[in-house]
Amino acid sequence: MEKKKNKFKAIDFFCGAGGMTTGFRKAGINVIAGIDIDKECKETYERNNKGSKFICTDIKNISFKEFEKQTGVTKNDNELIFIGCSPCQYFSKVKTDKKKSEKSKNLLTDFKKFVDEYNPGFIVIENVPGILTKEVSPLNDFLVFLKSKNYHHDKAIINAYKYGVPQIRRRFLLIASRVTDKVALPIANTKTKLLTVRKFIGDKNTFKPIPARHKDTTHFLHTTAGLSDSNLKRILITPHNGGTRAAWKDTDLQIPAYIGKDNSFQDIYGRMHWDKPAPTITTKFLSISNGRFAHPEQDRAISLREGATLQTFNKGYKFYGNSIGSIARQIGNAVPPVLSKKIALSIINTK
Template sequence: MRQKPNILKAVDFFCSGGGMSSGMQKAGVKILAGIDYDITCKDTYERNIKGAKFLHEDAFDYKEVDLQKELNLKKNDDNLILIGCSPCQYWSIINTDRTKSTQSKSLLVEFRRFVEYFNPGYVVVENVPGVLRRKEESGLDDFQIWLKEKGYKVHCQVHNVNDYGVPQSRRRLTLIANRITDKELQPLKFDGKRLTVYDVIGEHNGFPKVPAGHKDYTDFNHTVAGLKQINIDRLNLTDKDGGSRDSYVNDKNLAPKCHHLDTKNFKDTYGRMWWHRQSPTITTKFFSMSNGRFAHPEENRAISIREGATLQTFPKDYVFKATSVANTARMIGNAVPPKYAESIGKAIINNHLNAI
């Protein structure tokens, strides 16, 4: 006999700064705890995810029974969601050196231990599409087979978060496993126009014009990385609203040596975002215009920390507590966009309510 549907609760593995937890909480899910080995995420997570614990644990060492005792969890709880959004550097097509991230490829296997032990009502996994290319190595194939054998209805598909209210082009693999009903659950699509950069940043959205190197010591954190003079000179020549390094590719004094006269490769590097298009994927290096199309559409600088967070759909009052621009950007770039997480949470809640 099914347990009476009650408030859904979740444990967020590999929680980082709380993107997934924030969205799930907004949808109406109670977040019990976030788990991460990176202690620098603790202050940010606890500041924003009210009522949740931050558990500083390494998934390779943490035991299922220890989590059970810490949170007083029960096995076979229909109202429990286990979320596993492990770091994706090893599987990312952007990453060029997997040496430091090799261990992370096995995190899905470690997460599965907890799913097997607790047998929750729902399981959520989110990662880069690159996992699909090597499903056996990642453990994704075996995990899906096991879930289906245990009676879960499994949805596993690549989605672009722009379809779910995020002003960004970002393709993500999303697995939602449901053993409460026989329905395959998908994130709920956004009912409205697809958002663009213009819809969320710029002076008209409360982002004052600032120069490269601007420091914002308030919680708004409209901080911008500094630029060398040569990069300012490059931006001075780069067309507003989507301009690229083509503007100076023939100038041997301005074009990087590897880009001089090259109009075909790495077109986005040093490029500006377009106002009326989605932003590119916000990576952990979004504060640096040399790492992609991360220059502001019209100002001569890279986008700020708060602009990157806003393009990821973090609320403007979300406070990031970190020791450097790079650390803050890493938390933001690694995050599941909260608006996308909310769409996953709503799909699960609707399913749960209809299970009565």
């Protein structure tokens, strides 16, 4: 943790595995607690962020009285930060079952109730770009609400690549404050040449070559998913360092759904480029059929630890879950800690 002292403290709503929490802590902010409905995140969150409490609950169900009992926060605290990175599948461009994710579309409204009640000095919102661009989004009401509460804010769709994250990760970001009109998003970095896949996961001493279905029983979790016989054949003839499914489109390995669609979904079954940033690390990064998640040269998808490293978790961050899918979901859903630290520092530097 940095030596710079400040009086800021934060509550991390929808905290997941703790990407936002760990970044804020590294900036020197006391994260009192993280709140999330997913009990599988609890061990990951608390073991890596000692002193920050994990409150496993649905924020729809926790009363203000219980919230105060669990966190000790008070109303109208100028140094209090509420972070709201609610699950965002409903507003994502990724094709998902919108009926399953419909419950998530109103989580910002649920978060707003806590902002209204406690009037924190600062607010942080991070979400998919769709929350800003879709007409049905609750963000419009939230922005009206902020104005009614005399909060100043800065907002934009940003690319995490410009903030030290080695992936093309477009996100909506908002920072608001009622105690200063100088609130601003962190400044983007134009020096991004070293933000490549090679720089982050190319060291073969750290990331030893492994096959598909490799199981790492240590906390390093250099673990990979298996491949079907067909997908193994496909990846074997996919060129190294950025190859795509075009390599096998005219063979019996072609997938019927992609016939005549060479220019659509081009990343699916593709390999990452060594000397470019990674694509967005999603919850499905263990599967080559869900994006450009194949290793640049090894015949497999990237491992759990490689995904976490591309998300900028340090290599000592330990993940816990009842399956590799559970851990991948925790990693893919997280706010990259390098980005979250810069968000935290932008708040600290407003005063």
